[in-house]
Amino acid sequence: MDWPFLIDVARQLLSGVPLTLQLAGSGLLAGGVLAVLVASAAASGIAPLRWIALAHVEVFRGTPLLVQIFLIYYGLGQIPELRDSFLWPFLREPYWCAILALALNTSAYTAEIIRGALQAVPEGEVEAARAAGMSGVLLRRRITWPIALRHGIALYGSEVILMVKATSLASVITVAEVTNISYRLISSTYRALEVFVVAGAIYLALTFLVSLAVALVERRLNAHHAHRRT
Amino acid sequence: MTSPMQANTANTSPVIATEGLRKHFGTVEVLKGIDFSARDGEVISILGASGSGKSTFLRCLNLLEMPSAGRLHIFGEEVGLRAGKDRLRIANRRQVDRLRTQVAMVFQNFCLWSHMTVLENLMEAPVHVQGRSRAEIREEAEAMLARVGLTARRDAYPAQLSGGQQQRAAIARALVMKPRVLLFDEPTSALDPELVGEVLKVMRDLADEGRTMLIVTHEMAFARDVSSRILFLDQGQIGAEGTPQQLFGGGHNPRFDQFVSRFNQG
Numbered sequence: 325m326d327w328p329f330l331i332d333v334a335r336q337l338l339s340g341v342p343l344t345l346q347l348a349g350s351g352l353l354a355g356g357v358l359a360v361l362v363a364s365a366a367a368s369g370i371a372p373l374r375w376i377a378l379a380h381v382e383v384f385r386g387t388p389l390l391v392q393i394f395l396i397y398y399g400l401g402q403i404p405e406l407r408d409s410f411l412w413p414f415l416r417e418p419y420w421c422a423i424l425a426l427a428l429n430t431s432a433y434t435a436e437i438i439r440g441a442l443q444a445v446p447e448g449e450v451e452a453a454r455a456a457g458m459s460g461v462l463l464r465r466r467i468t469w470p471i472a473l474r475h476g477i478a479l480y481g482s483e484v485i486l487m488v489k490a491t492s493l494a495s496v497i498t499v500a501e502v503t504n505i506s507y508r509l510i511s512s513t514y515r516a517l518e519v520f521v522v523a524g525a526i527y528l529a530l531t532f533l534v535s536l537a538v539a540l541v542e543r544r545l546n547a548h549h550a551h552r553r554t
Numbered sequence: 555m556t557s558p559m560q561a562n563t564a565n566t567s568p569v570i571a572t573e574g575l576r577k578h579f580g581t582v583e584v585l586k587g588i589d590f591s592a593r594d595g596e597v598i599s600i601l602g603a604s605g606s607g608k609s610t611f612l613r614c615l616n617l618l619e620m621p622s623a624g625r626l627h628i629f630g631e632e633v634g635l636r637a638g639k640d641r642l643r644i645a646n647r648r649q650v651d652r653l654r655t656q657v658a659m660v661f662q663n664f665c666l667w668s669h670m671t672v673l674e675n676l677m678e679a680p681v682h683v684q685g686r687s688r689a690e691i692r693e694e695a696e697a698m699l700a701r702v703g704l705t706a707r708r709d710a711y712p713a714q715l716s717g718g719q720q721q722r723a724a725i726a727r728a729l730v731m732k733p734r735v736l737l738f739d740e741p742t743s744a745l746d747p748e749l750v751g752e753v754l755k756v757m758r759d760l761a762d763e764g765r766t767m768l769i770v771t772h773e774m775a776f777a778r779d780v781s782s783r784i785l786f787l788d789q790g791q792i793g794a795e796g797t798p799q800q801l802f803g804g805g806h807n808p809r810f811d812q813f814v815s816r817f818n819q820g
């Protein structure tokens with residue numbers, strides 16, 4: 325095994341990790357905010373809002389992320405109004421296009437996770453809170469959301485891991501994250517096996533850390549399931 | 555001579571009263587105009603066949619279920635209700651939230667908050683709804699837990715407790731609010747037979763203290779021994795009403811006698 329080569333590859337690929345994490349982090353942050361809005365719209369009493377939320381989820385869950393990235397990066401540039409707008413400085417940049425695509429994509433999945441988690445909150449516990457005089461934001465803050473969070477956290481952990489891996493698709497629009505650097509190393513060295521093994525190991529290490537963090541949060545939140553009686 | 559009389563009536567003005575309370579689900583009329591009032595210190599057992607509307611009636615009293623028509627008075631105060639599409643709506647959420655802190659409810663399925671320990675369950679509403687100080691409420695909560703025999707389990711989560719323990723915790727949670735009236739909806743129906751006694755004992759103690767209680771139950775012996783009044787619901791109407799002696803003696807109301815005899819067979 326050519327250790328010096330592997331170490332050199334690892335060093336070069338690691339330089340892409342901050343960008344990979346930025347893409348995942350920004351995508352999750354913006355996507356999370358959007359998901360809360362979409363989930364609220366989906367649960368609202370106003371029918372058109374519900375339809376928009378439903379369409380949003382279907383569209384961004386039902387099309388490949390790669391197609392979404394291409395559409396945003398190559399497609400939006402063909403719209404003259406956009407090219408002339410204040411958004412263009414951002415939409416021209418592969419970096420912002422990748423984040424936008426990742427955010428839209430994760431917002432659809434996360435909105436579904438939120439919806440499911442809220443539905444899993446036992447009606448009886450909400451009624452008990454109402455019967456004790458809670459309503460509105462207090463009821464949600466103290467009872468509904470904490471219980472929903474406990475139901476949704478495991479699924480959301482998977483979504484975070486999916487997002488870390490999904491950032492590799494940004495490589496196709498020249499964002500110099502881990503996978504993109506791998507391509508470039510291969511085209512100069514022709515050693516695809518070693519390069520991709522190292523790239524895979526880096527993603528594995530990242531997702532493992534995410535799993536660990538999620539497991540810790542889950543254990544803290546779900547203390548009430550410890551030694552559960554059956 | 556009128557003033558002492560008035561003072562007297564004010565004193566004994568109903569804790570909860572309904573006038574013409576109706577409720578329908580779709581086309582099915584479940585409550586067909588209930589006129590009812592409960593006075594301070596009364597222990598009223600609400601009996602009736604399955605589907606007669608007992609739970610619906612009880613839940614209308616704290617507006618977990620919205621009536622279709624009728625009026626509701628709590629502690630002499632009319633609860634603001636306005637017309638809605640197929641049922642009445644709460645006119646003033648703040649009024650209802652305030653009254654609900656004084657009208658505690660104990661549910662068939664306990665409905666403790668699963669993400670909080672027993673002690674946190676007890677402290678939640680006093681601290682966050684009533685705005686009482688944690689230190690003060692903690693002492694009262696501990697005392698309440700001692701009273702229902704759960705001191706050792708105060709840091710346990712509901713899922714770690716037996717049904718009987720959960721229901722005792724739920725009763726303690728209701729009591730720390732210092733409610734003026736307690737509503738129970740079949741508090742022992744979800745319990746294994748050997749756990750029923752421990753919950754009934756707590757309720758019997760509360761009745762002996764002179765607490766105002768409205769209890770939907772299928773525990774006939776308990777209803778007969780502990781209540782000051784029986785309300786028999788029959789297909790959404792008050793089928794019979796009176797003291798346990800009057801009703802359980804037989805011959806007061808044929809439908810009630812039928813209900814009791816069917817019950818004793820089953």
Ligand SMILES: Nc1ncnc2c1ncn2[C@@H]1O[C@H](COP(=O)(O)OP(=O)(O)OP(=O)(O)O)[C@@H](O)[C@H]1O
Nearest residue numbers: 579580584602603604605606607608609610611740
């Ligand atoms: N949310 C609801 N939607 C439709 N119908 C309902 C609803 N809740 C209750 N009902 C109906 O109203 C009727 C009265 O129900 P309720 O639960 O008040 O009866 P109950 O006397 O408490 O019976 P049980 O002894 O079985 O608890 C029943 O026919 C029931 O099917």
Ligand SMILES: [Mg+2]
Nearest residue numbers: 608609610740
């Ligand atoms: Mg019932």
